[in-house]
Amino acid sequence: MRITLIGSGNVATHLAAAFKNAGHRIVQVYSRDMQNAALLAYHVKAEAIDDLQNIDTETDLFIISVKDDAIVSIAESLVRYKKLTVHTSGATDLQSLSAIIPTAGVFYPLQTLSKNKEVDFLTVPLCIEGANEQITLELEQLAQTVSNKVYRIDSAQRKTLHLAAVFACNFPNYLYDVARQLLQDQRIDFELIRPLILETAQKVQGHLPGEVQTGPAIRNDENTMAMHTQMLEDEPGLKMIYELLSQGIIKNDKGGH
Amino acid sequence: MRITLIGSGNVATHLAAAFKNAGHRIVQVYSRDMQNAALLAYHVKAEAIDDLQNIDTETDLFIISVKDDAIVSIAESLVRYKKLTVHTSGATDLQSLSAIIPTAGVFYPLQTLSKNKEVDFLTVPLCIEGANEQITLELEQLAQTVSNKVYRIDSAQRKTLHLAAVFACNFPNYLYDVARQLLQDQRIDFELIRPLILETAQKVQGHLPGEVQTGPAIRNDENTMAMHTQMLEDEPGLKMIYELLSQGIIKNDKGGH
Numbered sequence: 182m183r184i185t186l187i188g189s190g191n192v193a194t195h196l197a198a199a200f201k202n203a204g205h206r207i208v209q210v211y212s213r214d215m216q217n218a219a220l221l222a223y224h225v226k227a228e229a230i231d232d233l234q235n236i237d238t239e240t241d242l243f244i245i246s247v248k249d250d251a252i253v254s255i256a257e258s259l260v261r262y263k264k265l266t267v268h269t270s271g272a273t274d275l276q277s278l279s280a281i282i283p284t285a286g287v288f289y290p291l292q293t294l295s296k297n298k299e300v301d302f303l304t305v306p307l308c309i310e311g312a313n314e315q316i317t318l319e320l321e322q323l324a325q326t327v328s329n330k331v332y333r334i335d336s337a338q339r340k341t342l343h344l345a346a347v348f349a350c351n352f353p354n355y356l357y358d359v360a361r362q363l364l365q366d367q368r369i370d371f372e373l374i375r376p377l378i379l380e381t382a383q384k385v386q387g388h389l390p391g392e393v394q395t396g397p398a399i400r401n402d403e404n405t406m407a408m409h410t411q412m413l414e415d416e417p418g419l420k421m422i423y424e425l426l427s428q429g430i431i432k433n434d435k436g437g438h
Numbered sequence: 439m440r441i442t443l444i445g446s447g448n449v450a451t452h453l454a455a456a457f458k459n460a461g462h463r464i465v466q467v468y469s470r471d472m473q474n475a476a477l478l479a480y481h482v483k484a485e486a487i488d489d490l491q492n493i494d495t496e497t498d499l500f501i502i503s504v505k506d507d508a509i510v511s512i513a514e515s516l517v518r519y520k521k522l523t524v525h526t527s528g529a530t531d532l533q534s535l536s537a538i539i540p541t542a543g544v545f546y547p548l549q550t551l552s553k554n555k556e557v558d559f560l561t562v563p564l565c566i567e568g569a570n571e572q573i574t575l576e577l578e579q580l581a582q583t584v585s586n587k588v589y590r591i592d593s594a595q596r597k598t599l600h601l602a603a604v605f606a607c608n609f610p611n612y613l614y615d616v617a618r619q620l621l622q623d624q625r626i627d628f629e630l631i632r633p634l635i636l637e638t639a640q641k642v643q644g645h646l647p648g649e650v651q652t653g654p655a656i657r658n659d660e661n662t663m664a665m666h667t668q669m670l671e672d673e674p675g676l677k678m679i680y681e682l683l684s685q686g687i688i689k690n691d692k693g694g695h
Contacts, residue, residue, distance in 0.1 A: 191652065250661060272654070272662045292634055295650045298641050304633050332630060341624040342631070344666050349617035349631050350638040351653030352683045353610035358647035358690060360606035367598040373589060374599070374606050375643055376561050377549055381607040382639030384555050386632055390615035393552045395448065396608030397529070404507060405529045409601050418689070422682050426609045429675060433615060 182323060183239060186210045186227070187255055188246035189217040191294040192269050194224075196244060199302035199327040201225040208240045233258045240264060242323075244288065249273050256281040265316065271308075271343030274336035279312040286311040286320045289339055290328075293350045302327055308334035308342065359419060391433065398430035439580060440496060443467045443484070444512055445503035446474040448551040449526050451481075453501060456559035456584040458482040465497045490515045497521060499580075501545065506530050513538040524577065528565075528600030531593035536569040543568040543577045546596055547585075550607045559584055565591035565599065616676060648690065655687035 182205045186193050189212040197207050207227040212218035215231040222229035228237065236259070243266040245255050252268050259266055260282050267286040268278050279285035289308040292300060307324040309331060311317030317333060324331040334342065357378055361371045384393045397405040406427055413420035439462045443450050446469040454464050464484040469475035472488040479486035485494065493516070500523040502512050509525050516523055517539050524543040525535050536542035546565040549557060564581040566588060568574030574590060581588040591599065614635055618628045641650045654662040663684055670677040 248657070249659060272659075272665060291630060293638050293641065293650070293652045295641065295645075295652060298645065298650060300637060306630050306633055308630075330633070334626075338624055338626055340665075340669070341620055342626060343662075344669055345617035345620045345626075345631055346634055347653050347666065347680070348613045348620065350634050351651070351655065351687070352613050352679075353635075354638055354642070354647050354651055355655075355683055355687045355690070356605045356609050356613075357642050358651070359686070360602035361647060363598055363602045363605065367595055369591075369595055369599060369602075371646065373548060373563050373565075374602055376563055376587070377603055377607050378610075378639045378642060380557060381550055381611055382635045384550065384552065385611070385614050385635060388552075388555065389628065390611050390618060393550070393555060394608070394611055394615070395550045395552060396604050398608065398612075400505070402506065402529075405600075408529060408597075409604065412597070412601055418682070418686060422609075422679075422686065423604070425675070425679050425682065426612055429616070429679065430608070430612045432675070433612070 182206070183208050183241045185236065185240040185243050186221070186246065187233075187243060187259070188212065189214070189221040190246060191296055192290060193244070193246035194221055194296050195294045195300060195302065195305075196246065196269065196288075196290065197221055197225045197227070199305075202302075203326045205326070208237050209235075211236075236262065238262055242267070244269060245278075253277060253281065256285075265319065267320065271339055271346065274340070275310050275312060276336065283312060284316060286316050287336070287339065288320060288324065289334070289342075291342060291346060293346075293354075303329050306330040306332060308332050308339055310335055310339065359422075394430060394434070396430070398427040399434055401431065439463070440465050440498045442493065442497040442500050443478070443503065444490075444500060444516070445469065446471070446478040447503060448553055449547060450501070450503035451478055451553050452551045452557060452559065452562075453503065453526065453545075453547065454478055454482045454484070456562075459559075460583045462583070465494050466492075468493075493519065495519055499524070501526060502535075510534060510538065513542075522573065522576065528596055528603065531597070532567050532569060533593065540569060541573060543573050544593070544596065545577060545581065546591070546599075548599060548603060550603075550611075560586050563587040563589060565589050565596055567592055567596065616679075651687060651691070653687070655684040656691055658688065 185208050186197050207225040209228045210218050210222040211230050218229035246269040249270050265284050266282045267288040271289050275287050287310040291306040307328045309320045442465050443454050464482040466485045467475050467479040468487050475486035503526040506527050522541050523539045524545040528546050544567040548563040564585045566577045
């Protein structure tokens with residue numbers, strides 16, 4: 182397929198590389214910032230553009246991978262080409278795009294993608310939605326050329342997945358950073374805690390998290406929790422996080438939500 | 439070495455197996471509950487006891503791996519044997535034990551250990567502390583027979599490590615469960631989000647968490663955050679967690695603590 186990337190951020194970068202590796206042709210990479218466009222375009226042997234007036238019409242698919250609030254205005258610039266056009270946003274419904282471009286779809290990779298970290302794209306779950314069955318099928322087949330985990334997910338489900346991803350990825354990563362800060366204050370290397378972080382994630386690959394919860398809250402070890410909140414006395418934000426999450430663990434254990 | 443396990447919980451179970459595999463002899467396993475003692479004892483070919491009066495004195499090391507608030511009373515029962523005695527608690531200082539038994543130490547595995555999940559013990563960081571240099575050295579050498587990651591950690595550092603572990607492990611695991619609940623409400627399989635959980639942990643094996651933070655908070659994507667908190671309207675606890683952790687990410691990004 183001939184593919185045009187609109188955007189040069191984390192998602193655009195990983196998608197462009199995955200499509201290129203799977204034998205597709207990346208025609209152009211657009212970014213408002215020519216340097217960003219040029220950097221990604223160089224890696225995937227595409228043309229870099231910073232003006233949507235310079236779109237090469239010899240393409241089969243526009244992938245809009247920009248900030249959520251820029252999707253609509255980009256779509257308005259692309260409507261006249263009448264091409265298959267997808268966005269890659271977890272939080273934006275299909276309707277936002279298909280109201281402008283009827284041949285619309287969504288191509289949402291459910292993974293944390295950073296430019297500076299390679300990822301085996303075959304293991305990245307791709308959530309697909311099309312404005313009609315033909316588009317869905319076309320996107321599904323395209324997705325299967327780059328990933329072994331392709332799912333049909335509608336806009337309501339995708340919104341929930343995106344929220345769940347914040348809890349399963351963005352927040353844990355922040356808590357890793359809190360741990361790093363606590364250790365740094367005592368001059369302890371973050372390296373000591375890396376195996377624990379990895380094992381915690383590996384444990385839930387074959388189990389449900391509720392089956393493998395450990396720590397003072399699940400043991401209802403009040404002395405330790407009291408000592409921990411006292412250690413956080415000078416960090417009221419962290420203390421509140423400690424208390425809220427501990428309460429959540431205790432409540433879950435009692436069968437609550 | 440001839441080793442006696444006092445306790446039959448998650449930590450005792452993994453330690454007993456690791457020592458047994460490394461060629462040490464597990465003499466006895468004690469638990470107040472004979473069934474628990476017998477189960478672990480069977481796996482490591484030891485004798486099970488549920489009464490500390492039945493301690494076999496032909497042992498080199500007592501490992502006290504019980505609830506933190508039971509350590510002192512157990513130590514008082516063991517003092518007369520005058521053996522090398524360690525506890526395995528992250529939250530308990532050496533002094534609590536060495537005040538009773540002078541030949542005391544700490545043997546703290548910094549890992550999340552569940553009976554139902556195997557772990558490669560060679561990769562488990564072991565934090566060692568001894569009441570004197572000779573004991574420290576002896577524990578260090580013992581630790582090196584079961585793990586490639588042995589660290590000398592004093593009681594103050596261990597307390598911080600234990601707190602950091604709650605943030606790096608127990609809380610992320612709870613957040614995985616929150617994600618599972620959100621998905622379940624929309625009948626989406628937890629399987630979809632497992633690769634995301636694993637990649638999030640793998641990313642920080644070679645990077646620092648601050649370098650790979652993703653999601654709406656770090657992008658300051660206020661529309662998405664507003665949508666998410668609205669989706670959590672019926673879950674005030676989760677909504678508060680969402681807001682606190684998002685604020686933490688935003689504050690961190692601005693160089694705050």
